[in-house]
Amino acid sequence: MKSLIECIPNVSEGRRDDVVARISAAALAAGPGVLLLDSTSDRDHNRSVLTFLGDGPSLVRAMAGLAAAALEEIDLTRHQGGHPRLGAVDVIPFVPIRGATSADCVALAKQLGERLAATYSLPVYLYEDAASSEGRRNLATIRKGEFEGLAKKMADPEWKPDYGPSRPHPTGGAVVVGARAPLIAYNVNLGTSDLALADRIAKAIRHVSGGYRFVKAMGVKLEERGIVQVSINMTNYEKTPLHRVFETVRSEAERHGVPVVGSEIVGLVPQPALLAAASHYLRLEADPGPQVLENKLLDVAFDALERSAE
């Protein structure tokens, strides 16, 4: 089976669609065989999230092409937007999807980091599973101070980059490259307008305040519907599964007499996360994944694709 990896560069441009299109096109041209699954731009954040899929070597080539185009098109000294950012290409995570491990993605992150530093004199920080120390695992810590504070931060030997020079690229800043598990953005809607309750439940489930290891969460008001939501980022659905978090939210809400009125997944979700939920509630004795007809099709389709590529 062909190994499949997802790569989700976040670039600091979300307003000029033509620029984003040229950056995507540069990635695809540099990495034949790579597919663009999704491109989402946020005007307030002035940032775009591009989702690419391919095998490891093709993705590294594609990301080198993307970085070249982004450095040419984006000048961070003139960039404004609501989302924290350190560079023109702000962050590039590799995520294992099929037939690939976290270790494979760490190796790709390091390979890409070396290449970006060598080719574009760009300082590179490794994060999450690729981090060189515990203190660099967290993206928010690395990004603290943003582009505007980067020169000062880098003067501190503690913030010497993992690759490249100890000074920012003049217009491109720095890039954070890493490997992580697939993220799921998941929201649970409560039948109340009491934002304090959503906040209290978010606190109960999130890691920092004593909750699940791989959960980030906050309370959010849904003005139009007149209800509140526990807005969740699941950072590792294999270790902290969706259904366990859902049940905890439900139990905490019910303790206050508030029902869960619904839940929603935002963006893409790996199939195993939902199969695990089905499996939990139906008390399945075996992982149903290998029996899913569509997965047989996927194997067959990729085999055929590989043969046709030979």
Place this chain on the structure above:
Amino acid sequence: MKSLIECIPNVSEGRRDDVVARISAAALAAGPGVLLLDSTSDRDHNRSVLTFLGDGPSLVRAMAGLAAAALEEIDLTRHQGGHPRLGAVDVIPFVPIRGATSADCVALAKQLGERLAATYSLPVYLYEDAASSEGRRNLATIRKGEFEGLAKKMADPEWKPDYGPSRPHPTGGAVVVGARAPLIAYNVNLGTSDLALADRIAKAIRHVSGGYRFVKAMGVKLEERGIVQVSINMTNYEKTPLHRVFETVRSEAERHGVPVVGSEIVGLVPQPALLAAASHYLRLEADPGPQVLENKLLDVAFDALERSAE
């Protein structure tokens, strides 16, 4: 998107592996583009179930090739086995998988029926969604009397076949061709050795005795584990979903103080059946199917396959 249909011929040979292999090979040779997903032979039943996947026209060509080989290789006058059968190729259902409807599969069944009758002088009965009358929907009714009673049954004008002569093929009998929804074989295991309870619950959920419209069920003893099982055939998981049947079994068992200790899916299962269960229990506000990453991959893979075939 390419339309994908499953076709699952059951042939009356489950002991001579070389014969089954030749029959499969004949199907693939006659229908280029068709894929063999699975081949399962049962020695006691002396019967093999072959699972093919492809587009409609290719599958019709493949099934004509399969019938020719089966008629050549199998002599029903000498066939013995534990499973009821009417013909060398006993039954051929078409099942819609992606981008195809039940009506498409009915049309294919009729097209194949006409072709088998014309080419091999084989009597053909249409069943399930392709049936020409309500009395012919049920496979068991058509098959009653088996090969040995077929000549007598066909003498009755009521059992004139839908296509072909009103007498059995001398060594090949008759074939039953049709269209149906995907089947799910699903078992729920109970924490008791009381077979009567499993039987009572089976009766509560199955259609014939007042249960769900698309459920067949019976109680079965699992000797090795010392427990009993409600063994279920789900004949339309869209209209009678898995989780609803599971919850009814659980409720009926709990009323007698018996827990559900597990459940199992036998063979292949369409992804939407499990996503519907996840969606039910997680109270998802939208069908998660379009957000499943693997489904995006499947679309991309099939698009690429089609382009490479052009």
